[in-house]
Amino acid sequence: MRLADCHNVEDFRQLAKQRLPYPVFHYIDGAADDEITRRRNTAAFDDCDLIPNVLAGASKIDMGVTLMGRRMEMPLFLSPTALQRLFHWQGERAVARAAEKFGTFFGISSLATVSIEEIAALTSGPKMFQLYVHKDQGLNASLIERCKAAKFDALTLTVDTIVGGNRERCLRTGFTSPPRLTPSSAVSFAAHPGWTLNYLLREKFELPNLSGHVAEGSKTALSVADYFNTMLDQTLDWTAAERIARDWGGHFCLKGIMSVDDARRAADIGATAIMVSNHGGRQLDGSRAPFDQLAAIVDAVGDRLDVICDGGVRRGTHVLKALSVGAKACSGGRLYLYALAAGGQAGVERALTRLRDEIERDMRLMGVANVAGLTRANLAWR
Numbered sequence: 001m002r003l004a005d006c007h008n009v010e011d012f013r014q015l016a017k018q019r020l021p022y023p024v025f026h027y028i029d030g031a032a033d034d035e036i037t038r039r040r041n042t043a044a045f046d047d048c049d050l051i052p053n054v055l056a057g058a059s060k061i062d063m064g065v066t067l068m069g070r071r072m073e074m075p076l077f078l079s080p081t082a083l084q085r086l087f088h089w090q091g092e093r094a095v096a097r098a099a100e101k102f103g104t105f106f107g108i109s110s111l112a113t114v115s116i117e118e119i120a121a122l123t124s125g126p127k128m129f130q131l132y133v134h135k136d137q138g139l140n141a142s143l144i145e146r147c148k149a150a151k152f153d154a155l156t157l158t159v160d161t162i163v164g165g166n167r168e169r170c171l172r173t174g175f176t177s178p179p180r181l182t183p184s185s186a187v188s189f190a191a192h193p194g195w196t197l198n199y200l201l202r203e204k205f206e207l208p209n210l211s212g213h214v215a216e217g218s219k220t221a222l223s224v225a226d227y228f229n230t231m232l233d234q235t236l237d238w239t240a241a242e243r244i245a246r247d248w249g250g251h252f253c254l255k256g257i258m259s260v261d262d263a264r265r266a267a268d269i270g271a272t273a274i275m276v277s278n279h280g281g282r283q284l285d286g287s288r289a290p291f292d293q294l295a296a297i298v299d300a301v302g303d304r305l306d307v308i309c310d311g312g313v314r315r316g317t318h319v320l321k322a323l324s325v326g327a328k329a330c331s332g333g334r335l336y337l338y339a340l341a342a343g344g345q346a347g348v349e350r351a352l353t354r355l356r357d358e359i360e361r362d363m364r365l366m367g368v369a370n371v372a373g374l375t376r377a378n379l380a381w382r
Contacts, residue, residue, distance in 0.1 A: 003343040003350060009314045009335050012351055016087075016341035021188040021195060023173035024086050027224075028337050030169030031281035037289065038281030041312025044289035048321050051378045056367030061360050064103075065371055067306055067329050068154045068251040068273050070126035073103030074356050075371055076319050078348075079255075079275070079310055079331040080107025080130035080156060082224075083177055085114075085205050087341040089198040093122060094345035095336065100125035102352045105331075107156060108209075110134075110143060111177075111217060111227075115208040120150035128154040128253065132161065133233045133240065139213040140233075144247055146209075155248045156275070157241060160256030162234050164225030165283040176221040178205050242269040255310065258288060263297045267304040273328075274301070277310035280333055291322060295376075298326030316358025320366065324374040 006012045017025050031038035065075045078099055085091035092114040099106035100123040107128040108119055116129065129147045133140055147155060169175075174182045179199075181189070189196045199205065207218040216222045216231055233240075245252040253273040254266045266274050276290040276297055290311045298307050306329070309322035313332040322330050339351035368374055 003347055006339070006342060006347075006350060007354060009338060009351070012338035012342045012347065013334075015343070016338040019192065019195060020087065020341050021179075021185065021192045023170075023175040023179065023185050023188065024195075025341070026169040026173050027083075027175045028087065028334060028341065030167055031285065032165035032167055032283055033285035035281060035285065037278055037285050037287050040289045041278070041281055041291075042314050042318075044291040044312060045315075045318045045321055047382050048291075049380045049382065050317060050320060050324075050362075050366060051380055052365055053367035053378070056369070058364050058367055058369045060369060061363050062370040063356075063359055063363060065329055067105060067126070067308070068128075068253065070105065070153050071103070072105055072126065072329065074352075074359060075323055075329045076313065076355060076359065077105035077126075077329060077331045078107065078336045079277075079333045080109045080112075080128060081333045081337060082109040082111035083113060084337070084340065086177070086179070086199075087337055088344045088347075089202045090340075090344040092119060094340060095348055096123045096125070096127070098336075098345050098348035098352060099123070099127075101349060102356065104352075105153075105329075110209055111207055112209055113205065113207060116143075116146045116150050116152070120152070126153050128152060128156045130156045130158055130255065131244070132158055133236050133244070134214065134231055135233050136213050139210065140244075141247075142213070143209060144244070148248070148250075154251040154253055154273070155244070156253040156255050157244055158255045158279075159236070159241065160258075160277070160279050160283050161228050161232060162236060164223075164228035165279070165285070167225060167282060170223055170225070176223050177207075177217045177227070178221055180221040238265055238269060245270045253306075253308075257297070258290070258293055260296050260300045263301045263307075267301045271305055273306035273308060275308045275310040275331065276327075280311055291318075291325075294322060294325045294327055302326050316355055316360075316362045319355075319359055320362055320374060321379065323371055324376055324379050326376070
């Protein structure tokens with residue numbers, strides 16, 4: 001299979017599986033427990049049908065939206081995700097360049113493999129930083145100040161990782177950051193010489209945003225669950241979130257909001273956006289899908305902050321359904337991580353091209369010329 005043969009997210013997934021050692025692929029692909037929520041995140045969109053209007057003369061399509069003060073040329077962006085250097089040697093650089101070409105937001109994680117400063121120098125496009133609150137308060141303060149100096153557009157606080165989810169695929173494969181060789185994983189690394197040579201011979205894997213504060217995950221191999229359980233601040237609460245919002249002083253997003261009550265509290269502490277998200281099903285299995293919760297949350301706070309539907313998006317029609325419910329935009333991680341693993345920057349650009357084309361074509365088929373034309377009137381639930 002070649003990159004040119006990839007026409008949808010599942011195609012990119014299959015090529016990523018072909019090109020990555022199995023511990024790395026299953027880290028992207030896997031989720032918590034029985035992975036019910038991971039599957040439900042996408043299946044939820046199937047319970048809702050689009051009702052098109054015809055003869056609308058929608059020849060010119062404007063799919064742009066304004067999110068957290070920045071114009072996006074498409075209503076879909078690339079969620080911040082960790083450890084991207086493991087999926088392709090270009091890592092976050094590839095994602096940043098691709099997002100800028102398409103005029104959309106992207107984010108880097110506290111556990112990014114490229115520094116805040118380098119990303120800021122690389123792109124002038126809209127960008128967010130995903131903050132994991134560590135026990136080391138000096139590290140937390142440093143990350144916020146560095147993002148201010150680098151003029152990031154938004155700070156996104158992840159609120160659903162107070163402990164690590166039970167990611168059984170990672171337990172079976174022995175996935176760690178950085179990768180740890182085991183007898184079984186060594187066979188897989190050897191069977192993927194392209195990935196292995198790039199990992200060994202190109203710049204050394206590290207987590208530069210944590211440098212000087214945390215060795216775990218960069219110099220000391222650790223599973224993601226163990227990292228969350230040992231390094232992150234498990235006392236994180238609404239008081240701390242409000243303090244972080246105040247310290248940041250700019251557009252502030254909470255990622256991992258799933259209940260109406262929490263959405264209201266997010267607005268009360270001054271958040272300007274929320275990502276309705278269950279961390280791709282990687283934390284609490286059996287939790288609701290973001291799309292299932294979207295209408296109730298939009299009705300509660302949609303006039304107070306930007307509501308983003310994060311997770312499960314695989315098609316342009318999924319984006320249209322979420323926007324019709326009232327989301328300001330959609331976002332996702334796996335949808336571009338598979339493409340990154342499949343072909344680096346070219347892979348991410350191809351994935352974004354396919355999704356943008358789907359959104360544009362489907363808006364024409366729906367008879368709407370701009371995002372404002374998408375309303376609940378063009379939806380029916382089964």
